[in-house]
Amino acid sequence: MLIGLGSYGFYKGLLKQKIKQRISDIPRSKIASAAMGQSVEVQASVVCHVSDQIRAPMSNEKCASFVWSLEEERGSGKNRHWHHLFNFYSTPYLYVVDESNEMAAIDLAHCEFQEDSWDSSEVFSSSSMNLSDKVKELLFKHMMIEESSFWNSRKYRLQERIFKPESQLYILGSAIPMPKQERSVDPCDKSKFGERGIDVKIKVEETFKVESKDTYIISNYDENRNLVLDKSEKEALYRDIEKRILKKYGKDVQNEYLFISKFLFTKSNANEIFFKLDKVFLSTKSESELIGRLNLWIYLGLFGGPILVTFGVWYFVARFD
Amino acid sequence: MNFIIVAGVVLVVFFIIGVVATAIGVYNSLTAVKENVNKAWANIDVILKQRYDEIPQLIKICEQYVQFEQGMIDRMMNAREKMVQGKSVETKAEASSELTAGIKGLLAVGEAYPDLKSNSNFMQIQTRLSRLEETLADRREFYNDSVNVLNTRIQQIPDVFFARSMGIERREMFKVHETEKALPDLNINFKK
Numbered sequence: 001m002l003i004g005l006g007s008y009g010f011y012k013g014l015l016k017q018k019i020k021q022r023i024s025d026i027p028r029s030k031i032a033s034a035a036m037g038q039s040v041e042v043q044a045s046v047v048c049h050v051s052d053q054i055r056a057p058m059s060n061e062k063c064a065s066f067v068w069s070l071e072e073e074r075g076s077g078k079n080r081h082w083h084h085l086f087n088f089y090s091t092p093y094l095y096v097v098d099e100s101n102e103m104a105a106i107d108l109a110h111c112e113f114q115e116d117s118w119d120s121s122e123v124f125s126s127s128s129m130n131l132s133d134k135v136k137e138l139l140f141k142h143m144m145i146e147e148s149s150f151w152n153s154r155k156y157r158l159q160e161r162i163f164k165p166e167s168q169l170y171i172l173g174s175a176i177p178m179p180k181q182e183r184s185v186d187p188c189d190k191s192k193f194g195e196r197g198i199d200v201k202i203k204v205e206e207t208f209k210v211e212s213k214d215t216y217i218i219s220n221y222d223e224n225r226n227l228v229l230d231k232s233e234k235e236a237l238y239r240d241i242e243k244r245i246l247k248k249y250g251k252d253v254q255n256e257y258l259f260i261s262k263f264l265f266t267k268s269n270a271n272e273i274f275f276k277l278d279k280v281f282l283s284t285k286s287e288s289e290l291i292g293r294l295n296l297w298i299y300l301g302l303f304g305g306p307i308l309v310t311f312g313v314w315y316f317v318a319r320f321d
Numbered sequence: 322m323n324f325i326i327v328a329g330v331v332l333v334v335f336f337i338i339g340v341v342a343t344a345i346g347v348y349n350s351l352t353a354v355k356e357n358v359n360k361a362w363a364n365i366d367v368i369l370k371q372r373y374d375e376i377p378q379l380i381k382i383c384e385q386y387v388q389f390e391q392g393m394i395d396r397m398m399n400a401r402e403k404m405v406q407g408k409s410v411e412t413k414a415e416a417s418s419e420l421t422a423g424i425k426g427l428l429a430v431g432e433a434y435p436d437l438k439s440n441s442n443f444m445q446i447q448t449r450l451s452r453l454e455e456t457l458a459d460r461r462e463f464y465n466d467s468v469n470v471l472n473t474r475i476q477q478i479p480d481v482f483f484a485r486s487m488g489i490e491r492r493e494m495f496k497v498h499e500t501e502k503a504l505p506d507l508n509i510n511f512k513k
Contacts, residue, residue, distance in 0.1 A: 010335065010338075014339075014342050014346075017346065018346060021346065021350045022350075022353075024470075025350060025353060025354050025357065025470055025474075026357065027463055027466030027467055027469075027470060028466075029459075029463055030459050032455070032456070032459065033455070033456040033458075033459030033460050033463070034463075035360070035364040035367075035460070037360065039357070100459070302339065305335070306331060306332055306335040309331050309335070310327060310328045310331040310332065313327050313330075313331055314324050314327040314328070317327060
């Protein structure tokens, strides 16, 4: 075990060294004038329209977006470990703005968060499901989990990370032109996504349910005078209700940020063989703090790794001497 | 077996792996830094070309309202040619500064002539050029940062040994010339 741990630590030290070198070698860009390409570095703050802000289900804090990691406990005794099942993203994109007052989007499903800590964490069993109703509703809605009886109960760990508006982020990744729809680039089976502006959408649907039964409103939208709203007439009513509700927030379109963002940070297509760095680096620390933290991991890995392997090999050899 | 012998063997193995990994890492990162500088320069060239394409149209619109001294037009067109044909950063930077000074002069003329200022084509070009100048300034800053990274890396140990064998040399920065810093002189740029 010492040999394995030491070798892994040495490998991690080399990987962190590569990351640190890449961060140091790339100067910071401004979103307004950045050219799209493989390595773009930006320091920006999270931006979110008030109509898109949501309450994170676990921490109950107002945020622009949240990410869940769901793990299942597997194995027993010494082999017990957490096996990662899914990541859930409340929205596919997170929007940021920097000092140049221009906006960019981040494809959250292809990010590597440099901080290992989570904002909230809960361990629960599938039989007791001792979670809040909001959390349970989301877990079942997106088929991340099934309730079970005591006899086939499984243990899970749910962790939450939130992105609050105006929080500072360091971003290093590949920048591509903005897609026409808010969709993660090449999402994998382990990524599940929520919907943006869900609170507004619910309000629109509730209003639509009421107004589509109002005879006065029907008469205003019934163009073919058959006393019933057809599909196109219902769509027209839905659009008008949506515009009315969005106008209260000072918006014309639900996700206007999609159309004004300059580019999208997403995974890289670089063909690296060793120590592949294809994800977007995301950190709440500044570049200098990040480099300081990486230095610590480099020294631990490059010096600690060989020391652990030395003791491991000596113990292994001593047992057979 | 003696702990010292085991420790020695393990450390030698890791040392060799570390040296090989470092050598590969230094070579690859120096290549990446060199290409970053090339890319940053190419991205400046894109903006310079866009600006270069706007100039004939700007001169044509201004000439509808004002007659310029031929010398002034010639200077701008020469700077434009120098920028296209120039090979070194120094030549292109100098040409770019002359063009910027010329453009500032032309745009300043618009301030003196209300008819010209309110011309919709003039306003559109003015906005486009203003945005291009801002982007150019940011990309120039980025290019200089990239060059600074390269110039610093190739002078540090152990990169200095690899840089010599790879033929990587110091690069020039994109400097602002005195012509660009000077205020436009409206009196000598046109005749009524």
